[in-house]
Amino acid sequence: MKRFLIADDHEAVRSGLRAVLEQRADWEVVAEANDGSKAVAAAIANQPHVAIVDFSMPRMTGVEVARRIREYPLQTEVLIFTVHNSSLLAQEAFQAGARAFLLKSDANKLLLAAVEALLAHKPFCTRSCQSELDRGLSPGMDSRQALTPREQLVVKLVAEGYSNKGISSILDLSVKTTEAHRAAAMRKLDVNSTAGLVRYAVRAGLIEV
Template identity: 80%
Template structure:
């Protein structure tokens, strides 16, 4: 029996994915979560073969989730599921340890193919920039501005309305370290306010507009 975890903050999406996956009698959805911060603990508990993870979720992006799963590590392949048809995001996902990147508009025709690829540990990408291509060939401007993954995560949480203290608790950091990440991000982005960080987070698809 192949086990699956679904992580998406929209119940209708989770229900749709479950319905498609469980058409296979030897596939079972063993966990569903709606919050990026809960994916790792759910994966540790359920030990899925595949985690289908939305890119944009509360508290933690799908890319950061993929990185955490790889660092733990877990015997779980990660599929990043997103509305964003972006070669840049695909590259970030693969660099973080995900093995598949699927745009939601392609799900009807490509979801099963993507999952089957993951079950044999093969990469799958539904956008025009496959893993291994240079960023400059992806057709998308690099929107990272040199931010580290941790700085991007701090910016995402700031954009979602979390305070420095709350971010520190979520990420197990000291408040001083969180403030340093936030200051570094502001410097690299050349912004001087929270509103500037929020605008960047929206442009970079770290949060939904």
């Protein structure tokens, strides 16, 4: 029996994915999660063969989930599932240890193919995803500007409206450390306001609008 984890903060999406996957008699969804932290915990507890992880979730991005899963001795393959056709996001997903990147708009025709590739421990990327990767990073976003996973998560939370104190509580950091991550991200992105961080977060697919 092949075991699956579905992590998405929309219940309708999780239900739809479960229905598709469990059409196969030997496939079973053993866990669901509605935020990134719960997704990591569910992966550790259930050790699924495949984790289908939405990129934009509360508390932790899908890329950070993939990175955390790779830190444990798990055989779980990670598929990043997103509405954002972003070369930056795709590159970060693969660098973090995900082996598949699938746009939600392609799910109806390509989800099963992506999952079967992962079950065979093979990478999967759609043509549209690959064309974005071939183009490299988006204009103005070269490798020197790449944020660390922690900086990226801080920017995501800033864009979602959290204060430095709120971010510190969520990430279990001191306010001073949160401020340092925020300042480093602003320096790398060459922005000088919260609005600039929000614009980056939208463009990079860190949040849905």
